[in-house]
Amino acid sequence: MPPFGIVVSESEKSNKRLINHETIHWEQWKREGTLPYALNYISEAIKNGYDKNKYEIEARYEESEYCKLNYTECVRSGKALTIYNPEFRN
Ligand SMILES: [Zn+2]
Numbered sequence: 241m242p243p244f245g246i247v248v249s250e251s252e253k254s255n256k257r258l259i260n261h262e263t264i265h266w267e268q269w270k271r272e273g274t275l276p277y278a279l280n281y282i283s284e285a286i287k288n289g290y291d292k293n294k295y296e297i298e299a300r301y302e303e304s305e306y307c308k309l310n311y312t313e314c315v316r317s318g319k320a321l322t323i324y325n326p327e328f329r330n
Pocket of ligand 1: 265
């Protein structure tokens with residue numbers, strides 16, 4: 241959450257892969273600047289949704305090629321390396 245920092249729940253604070261994912265978003269924000277990043281992210285989300293959002297795909301660099309593009313299903317089913325959450329985006 242620029243410009244404040246990275247926010248994860250207490251239970252995930254030792255989840256290195258999740259922190260890495262969020263760090264990529266931090267780098268994206270620094271690369272593009274606050275307003276362009278916010279607008280570009282939102283436009284990606286409108287065009288491509290969440291799973292195919294290029295910023296999210298970039299942040300999923302540790303995931304398998306399948307999970308990079310099908311992240312919601314992977315997080316719900318336990319195939320994602322970053323995090324397991326059966327209620328993800330419900
Ligand atoms: Zn993300």
